[in-house]
Amino acid sequence: MRRTATTTEPPQQTTNRKGTILVIDDEEIMREILETLLTRDGYEVRVAANAAQGLELARNVPFDAVIVDMMMPGMDGISTLDELKKVDDDMPVMMITAFASVENAIAAMKRGAYDYITKPFKNDEVLVVLRNALAQRRLVAENRALRQNLQARSNRFGEIIGRSSRMRQVFDLIIQAAPSRTTMLINGESGTGKELVARSLHQNSTRADRAFVTVNSGNLPPDLLESNLFGHVKGAFTGAVYPKKGLFELADKGTIFFDEIGNIPLETQAKLLRVIQEREFMRLGGVETIKVDVRIIAATNVDLRRMMDEGKFREDLYYRLHVITVQLPALRERRDDVPLLVQHFLEKYGEENNKKTLEITPDALDLLMDYEWPGNVRELENVIERAVVLSTGPRIDVDLVPDHVRSSKRFQMPQFIVPPEGISFREVITDFEKRLIESTLEAAGGVQKRAAELLHIKPTTLNEMIKRHDIRPRRKRGMVPGSDRAEAAEVADLDDGPADQIGPTSFSNS
Ligand SMILES: Nc1ncnc2c1ncn2[C@@H]1O[C@H](COP(=O)(O)OP(=O)(O)OP(=O)(O)O)[C@@H](O)[C@H]1O
Ligand SMILES: [Mg+2]
Numbered sequence: 001m002r003r004t005a006t007t008t009e010p011p012q013q014t015t016n017r018k019g020t021i022l023v024i025d026d027e028e029i030m031r032e033i034l035e036t037l038l039t040r041d042g043y044e045v046r047v048a049a050n051a052a053q054g055l056e057l058a059r060n061v062p063f064d065a066v067i068v069d070m071m072m073p074g075m076d077g078i079s080t081l082d083e084l085k086k087v088d089d090d091m092p093v094m095m096i097t098a099f100a101s102v103e104n105a106i107a108a109m110k111r112g113a114y115d116y117i118t119k120p121f122k123n124d125e126v127l128v129v130l131r132n133a134l135a136q137r138r139l140v141a142e143n144r145a146l147r148q149n150l151q152a153r154s155n156r157f158g159e160i161i162g163r164s165s166r167m168r169q170v171f172d173l174i175i176q177a178a179p180s181r182t183t184m185l186i187n188g189e190s191g192t193g194k195e196l197v198a199r200s201l202h203q204n205s206t207r208a209d210r211a212f213v214t215v216n217s218g219n220l221p222p223d224l225l226e227s228n229l230f231g232h233v234k235g236a237f238t239g240a241v242y243p244k245k246g247l248f249e250l251a252d253k254g255t256i257f258f259d260e261i262g263n264i265p266l267e268t269q270a271k272l273l274r275v276i277q278e279r280e281f282m283r284l285g286g287v288e289t290i291k292v293d294v295r296i297i298a299a300t301n302v303d304l305r306r307m308m309d310e311g312k313f314r315e316d317l318y319y320r321l322h323v324i325t326v327q328l329p330a331l332r333e334r335r336d337d338v339p340l341l342v343q344h345f346l347e348k349y350g351e352e353n354n355k356k357t358l359e360i361t362p363d364a365l366d367l368l369m370d371y372e373w374p375g376n377v378r379e380l381e382n383v384i385e386r387a388v389v390l391s392t393g394p395r396i397d398v399d400l401v402p403d404h405v406r407s408s409k410r411f412q413m414p415q416f417i418v419p420p421e422g423i424s425f426r427e428v429i430t431d432f433e434k435r436l437i438e439s440t441l442e443a444a445g446g447v448q449k450r451a452a453e454l455l456h457i458k459p460t461t462l463n464e465m466i467k468r469h470d471i472r473p474r475r476k477r478g479m480v481p482g483s484d485r486a487e488a489a490e491v492a493d494l495d496d497g498p499a500d501q502i503g504p505t506s507f508s509n510s
Contacts, residue, residue, distance in 0.1 A: 006321050008223075009402040011250060015107055017040040018043050018134075019044070019045075019064035019065065019134050019344065020044040020045075020046070020061065020064050020436055021038055021043045021044070021045050021055055021062050021063065021064065021066070021067065021130070022045075022047075022054060022058060022061075022063045022065075022067070022068045023035060023038075023045050023046070023047045023048070023066075024047075024048045024050070024051060024066065024067070024068045024069060024080060025049070025052035025067075025068075025069040025072070025096065026049055026069060026070045026073060027047070029429045030096070031047045031150075031252070032065060032067065032118075033046055034047075034126070034509075036128060038126075038127075039484065041127055041129075041222045046061065046063070046393055047390070049231065050072060050073070050074055050075070050219055051072060051074060051075035051079065051080040052074070053074075054066070054068070054077065054080065054084075054369055055080065055083050055084065055087070057070070058084055058087050058091075063091065063177065064092075064134055064137060065091070065092045065093070065094065065114075065130060065133050065134055065137070066091060066093045067093075067095075067096060067117075067126075067130075068081060068084070068093055069095075069096045069097075069098065070094055070096060070097040070098075070101060070105060070108070070116075071097075071098065071101070073426040076103075077095055077096075077097075077108065077113065078104070078107065078108050080476070081093050081095070081108055081111060082111065082114065085112050086424075089112075089124030089135075089393055089484070089497060090137060090140050090141070091492045092133035092134070092136065092137050093112070093114055093116050094113065094116065094117060094129055094130070094133060095108045095109075095115075095116040095117070096115070096116070096117050096118075096119060096121070097118055097119065098118070098119050099118055102116070102118060105118075111487070114133045114136070115129050115130060115132075116491075117294075122391050141208075153200045153311050155333070156394070157171055159196060159198050159344075160193060160196050161340055161344045162195065162334065162337045162340070163337060163339050164329075164334040164336050164337045164341060166329040166334045167263070167329070167331060167337060170326060170329075172195075172327065173324070173326055174197065174201055174204060174326070175204065177201065177204045177324050177326075178200075178201050178204035179204070179205055180293045181293075181325050182295075183276060183295075183297070183298070183320060183321055183322050183324075184201060184295075184296075184297045184298070184323070184325070184347055185261075185297075185298050185299070185304075185321045185322055185323075185324070185325045185326070186198060186298070186299040186300075186325075186328065187295065187299075187300060187301075187325055187327050188326075188327065188328030188330070189301050189302060189328075189330050189374075189376055190206070190301050190375065190376065190378070191302075191375045191376035191377050192328040192329070192331070192376045193203065193328055193331060194259075194298065194301070194328060194378055195257070195259065196228045196298035197326055197328065198212075198255075198257045198297045198299060199212060201295075201297060202254070202255040202295070202297075205255070205295065207254050207255055207295060209401070209445050209495075210253045210255075211250055211253075211254035211255070212250075212251075212254055212255050213250050213251040213254065213255070213256045213257065213380050214257045215247055215256060215257065215258045215259065216259050217258065217260060217261070217264050217268075218259075218260075218263060218264040219263070221236070221343060222265045222267050223284075225265070225268055226242070226268055226271065226284060228246060229247050229248055229268070229271075229272075229283050230246040230248060230271070230281050230282065231243070231244045231246030231248075231249060231283040231284065231286075231502050232244050232246075232281055232284035232285055232286070232398065233283050233284065233285045234285050235285065236283070236284040236285025236286070236298070237284070237285070237496075238287070240284075242285075243283070245491060246281075247282065248275060248290075248292050248294060249290065249292060250463060251292070251294045252292045252293060252294060252346075253293050253294075254297055255294065255295045255297060256294050256297070257299070258298040258299065259299055260298070260299060260301070261298035261299065261300050261321065261340075262301075262302040262304060262306070262307055266312070266314065269314045270317075271318050272317060273304075273314065273317045274318055275292075275294075275418075276296055276317075277319075277320065277384050277423075279291060279292055279294070285324050288446055298321050298379065300398070304321075305318065311343055328410045330373070330376055331373040331376040331377055331379075331380060332371075335369055338365075338368055338380070339365060339369075341377060341380055342360055342365065342368060342380070342384060343383075344379070345381050345384035345388075346358055346359075346360065346384060346396075349385045349388040349389070350388055352388075353388050353389060355388055355391065357394060358388060358391060358394065359395050359396070360387075360396045361395050361396065361397045361398070363397065363398050364397050364398045364400065364401050365395055367398060367401050367406055368380070368383070368405065369403065369404045383402060383405060386400075387401065393440050404509065408452065414432075416428075418457075430469075433465065433469070434469040435464065435472060436455075437451070437465055437469065438471055440455055441471070443468075448462055448463060452456060
């Protein structure tokens, strides 16, 4: 036999390929008949003389199908079926029944049996039923795998990019919190992806196929906001010619998302609280209570607790919202995600602009990694979109990185330690001012005009300060990015001249 010669193959391969079948029957003769029949047809067969034995086996061996006798002493076929379904709900179970009790077999099918066979049976009949059962099981398994795969690939987090540990915590929280109706608060600076997270919570919930309604409270006056939220009845106010459904009703069975909850005026906050607590409200001008089943998600980039302390945000509402909070990290707190995001946006805008193979140079990426990103992911997205649109070659280099991103090395305030005996405020400030100017001149390669730009002051002001602090030019530095030849020439001038000659005239030509 060729097969036995191939030692690398598992020995069970031939018999196992068709499937493993469990036969539970109290009659020995039936067990023998079925075992012989199925083995001859290529199945692997295990037999059990009663339900208890059979279930024990089923819990320990993965079977592809089970054949169960309806009439057994002790636990009968139907109860055995119930137990088998608990072990594996997809397991095809075939019942064997005497012709006289077909009705019982039909009852078994209603409870999830795959089919039944009446005694005495023809061998072919058993084999055909079994083959169909296994085919169906495979289909079910394949479908499930396909579904799971699809889900994994369609990315449960939509477009949320991030592999940093901070983002992984966010993903974990989304997965844990998404299925429930619990109110969620999403906290984070502007552009950190709060809306993306809100959508993802919705998409990963059982409400996914219902509405996701966004409330942009913006600067709406309370009346208008409330009529938006709760709707109004006909004649509720001048101009209310028709009754109108509010956003809460539109979001029924779905999710309602309050973008920037901090903007909701105090008087509306009270009404919102009631909806959160009771899941009911009235339309403006109405008398009828409307019940809704909505999940409430709120986002904010302000410190609600502080607003609460200042009396601008209701304490009870704050605590109602604060059940589960997702804290989104600022981009500068997860710099290791920058390359991934850059890649993502390169693909996105490359596609849009028909520049599909664009790459970013390491130098340009370094600049992006170093930047503080006050506008977070949104700002990064804009920077990449701009670079893609403006690019002419196959690579995005530093020249396509905006000036303000390029020139930003991180500024760090020194730590001040005040000694017990105290310190002269004037002296500290003077010293600090001098050092700041020196560092800025250094960063500007000695070019005063550039240094003044960096400090957001007028060149004349800087020049006065340079004189006042008696700052002498240092050794010549290399050219700074963005400086041109004229400025480089100016550096040379500065190096030679004494401080009091550094006047506005020395940068008039640059
Ligand atoms: N993790 C991320 N992965 C991919 N894109 C992101 C991510 N975070 C944010 N973005 C993108 O950045 C932009 C801003 O995101 P979003 O609107 O969700 O931020 P936000 O926190 O709601 O901002 P704001 O406070 O200004 O409303 C969107 O274009 C979004 O697609
Ligand atoms: Mg937003």
